[in-house]
Amino acid sequence: MNNKEQRDKLLSGVNTLAIVCNQWGDTGKGKFVDYFADWADIIARGTGGANAGHTIRIKDQEYIFHLVPSGILYDKIGKINIIGSGVAFDPNIIAEELEILKKEGLSFDNLLFSRNALLVLPQHLVMDRVKEINTEGKIGTTGRGIGPVYTDHYARIGLTVNDLLNMKNFKEKLKRNLSDKVKLLKLIDINIVKEIMNHPHIGSGRFFDEKEIFNIEEIEKAYREFAEIFKKNIADTESIIRNNIGKKKILLEGAQGNLLSIDIGTYPFVTSSDCSVTGLAKGCGLKETDIDLTLGIVKAPYMTRVGEGPFPTELGGLESAKWCGTKGVNKTLEKEKYSDATVNDANEFNQGIGVRFAGYEYGATTGRPRRTGWLDLPLLKYSTIFSGPHTILTKIDVMDKCEKIKICHAYEYTGENYQIGEKTLKKGDLIETAIPDKEVISACKPLYTEFDGWLSDITQTTSYDSLPQNLIKILDFIKSKTGIVIDIVSVGPDRDQTIINI
Numbered sequence: 095m096n097n098k099e100q101r102d103k104l105l106s107g108v109n110t111l112a113i114v115c116n117q118w119g120d121t122g123k124g125k126f127v128d129y130f131a132d133w134a135d136i137i138a139r140g141t142g143g144a145n146a147g148h149t150i151r152i153k154d155q156e157y158i159f160h161l162v163p164s165g166i167l168y169d170k171i172g173k174i175n176i177i178g179s180g181v182a183f184d185p186n187i188i189a190e191e192l193e194i195l196k197k198e199g200l201s202f203d204n205l206l207f208s209r210n211a212l213l214v215l216p217q218h219l220v221m222d223r224v225k226e227i228n229t230e231g232k233i234g235t236t237g238r239g240i241g242p243v244y245t246d247h248y249a250r251i252g253l254t255v256n257d258l259l260n261m262k263n264f265k266e267k268l269k270r271n272l273s274d275k276v277k278l279l280k281l282i283d284i285n286i287v288k289e290i291m292n293h294p295h296i297g298s299g300r301f302f303d304e305k306e307i308f309n310i311e312e313i314e315k316a317y318r319e320f321a322e323i324f325k326k327n328i329a330d331t332e333s334i335i336r337n338n339i340g341k342k343k344i345l346l347e348g349a350q351g352n353l354l355s356i357d358i359g360t361y362p363f364v365t366s367s368d369c370s371v372t373g374l375a376k377g378c379g380l381k382e383t384d385i386d387l388t389l390g391i392v393k394a395p396y397m398t399r400v401g402e403g404p405f406p407t408e409l410g411g412l413e414s415a416k417w418c419g420t421k422g423v424n425k426t427l428e429k430e431k432y433s434d435a436t437v438n439d440a441n442e443f444n445q446g447i448g449v450r451f452a453g454y455e456y457g458a459t460t461g462r463p464r465r466t467g468w469l470d471l472p473l474l475k476y477s478t479i480f481s482g483p484h485t486i487l488t489k490i491d492v493m494d495k496c497e498k499i500k501i502c503h504a505y506e507y508t509g510e511n512y513q514i515g516e517k518t519l520k521k522g523d524l525i526e527t528a529i530p531d532k533e534v535i536s537a538c539k540p541l542y543t544e545f546d547g548w549l550s551d552i553t554q555t556t557s558y559d560s561l562p563q564n565l566i567k568i569l570d571f572i573k574s575k576t577g578i579v580i581d582i583v584s585v586g587p588d589r590d591q592t593i594i595n596i
C-alpha cells in the first residue's frame with residue numbers, strides 16, 4: 095500500500111474529519127491540513143482569527159497567511175474553503191491576503207466567508223494593544239484584536255460580516271460599539287493611542303481622530319471598500335456545511351490548541367475562542383457528533399508555548415520565559431548571541447535555544463521565539479479528555495540528535511493548600527492529569543522519566559515498525575501513560591514524511 099492508500103484506509107468510513115491541536119498551538123496543523131486537502135471537498139475553519147499563521151508557498155515565493163486557508167491552493171472541482179461563523183474575521187488582513195492571491199493569478203471564488211463570522215474592527219486591535227501595555231495581567235497576545243472581538247460578541251455589541259452587506263446599519267452599530275471604548279481610551283495619554291493606531295494593521299493612522307479618538311467616517315469608508323472586494327464570497331456557510339454532512343468529505347481545521355482554549359485551556363493565559371473540537375464544530379455551524387474522527391496533534395518529545403503563562407517543563411524555566419517575552423528577541427538575535435546552542439547543551443537555557451534552532455520555533459504571526467520544553471504528559475492526558483485518543487505526533491525528527499530525552503510523566507505539587515471544589519490539593523501531592531488553574535500549574539514540579547535518544551536520522555523512515563527501537567520505547571511509554579492511539583507520525587515537513595500507523 096502506498097502512503098495515500100494507507101491514509102485513505104485510516105479514513106475509511108469517515109466523512110467529516112476534525113484536526114485539532116492538543117497543546118498550545120504551533121504543532122504542525124498546517125502540514126496536516128495540506129496532507130488531507132486533496133481528500134476533502136470542503137475545508138472549514140471555525141475558531142480563532144489572524145492570531146494564527148501558516149506559511150504558504152506559491153510558485154517559488156513563501157507567504158505567511160493568517161486567515162486564508164491553505165486549502166485554497168488545491169484545485170479540485172467543486173472544492174470549497176470556508177471561514178466559519180466562529181472566526182474573528184479581519185477584513186484588512188483578508189483584503190491583503192486576497193491581493194496576494196490575485197497577484198499570483200489564483201482565483202478565490204472557491205473561498206466563502208460565513209455571514210455570521212465576527213467582524214474585527216480597528217478599535218479591537220487598539221484595545222488589545224492598550225491592555226498589553228499594562229504589564230500586570232499581560233497575556234502576551236498577538237495584538238490582532240482577538241480578545242476584544244470575542245468580548246464584544248458576548249457583550250452583545252459585536253458586528254458580523256453580514257453587516258458589511260448592509261452598510262446602512264453598519265454606522266449605527268459601529269457607533270454603539272465604539273462608545274464605551276472611546277470613554278476608556280480618553281482616560282489614557284492620547285499620544286499612546288495615536289502611536290498604536292499608526293500601525294499598518296490599523297489603517298496607518300487613517301482611523302485616528304484627535305478629538306473623538308476614532309474617525310468613524312474613515313472606518314466606514316474603509317469597510318465599504320473591503321466589502322466591495324469580497325462581498326460575493328459572503329455566504330450562509332453553516333447551511334452549506336450542514337447540508338453536506340455525510341455526503342461530502344469535510345475537513346474541519348482547528349486553530350491554536352486545547353490548552354489555549356478560553357473554556358478548557360490554561361486560563362487566563364489563553365486565547366478568547368474555544369479552540370477545542372467542540373468550539374470548532376460549533377464555529378462551523380455543526381454539532382460535535384457530526385464529526386466522525388478527531389485527530390489531535392501533539393508535538394513530541396518536546397513542546398512549545400508562545401506568550402505568557404506557566405509552562406512546567408520549560409527548558410531554562412523562568413529565565414527562558416523572560417528571554418522569550420523580551421521585546422526585540424528574534425531568530426537573528428538568537429543566532430548571533432547563541433550560535434553554539436544545541437539540543438544537547440549542558441545548560442538548560444541554551445538547550446532550549448538549541449531545540450528552537452532545530453525545530454525553527456519562531457512565531458509565524460509575531461516572529462517571537464517560542465518557549466521550548468519537554469513533552470508534558472499530565473497536560474496531554476488532560477487535553478485528550480476533550481479531543482479523544484486519536485493522535486498525530488509531529489516534529490519528532492527535530493530531536494534526532496538529542497542524546498537524552500526527558501518525558502514528564504507526572505507533577506509533584508509544591509504550593510500551599512489549594513481547594514479544588516470539594517478536594518484539597520496539598521504540598522507533595524502527585525498529579526498525573528493536569529489541573530489547568532494557574533495557581534496549580536505554576537506550582538507543579540515536573541517528574542521526569544529519562545530515555546536514551548535514538549541518535550539516527552528518521553526523516554526517511556516510511557513505516558512505524560522501522561522507527562528506531564529507542565524511539566519506539568518512548569512512544570510506548572507515552573501511550574501507556576496517556577491512553578493515546580498513535581495514528582500518524584510525522585518525521586519531517588514534507589507530505590511524504592508521514593507515517594500512517596495502521
Ligand code: IMP
Pocket residue numbers: 118119120145146147233234235236237238239240241349350354363364365366400401402
Ligand atoms: P491572542 O489570541 O492574540 O489573544 O493571544 C492570547 C495567547 O494565545 C497568547 O499567549 C498568544 O501567544 C497565544 N496564541 C494565539 N494564537 C496562537 C497561535 O496560533 N499559536 C500559538 N500561540 C498562540
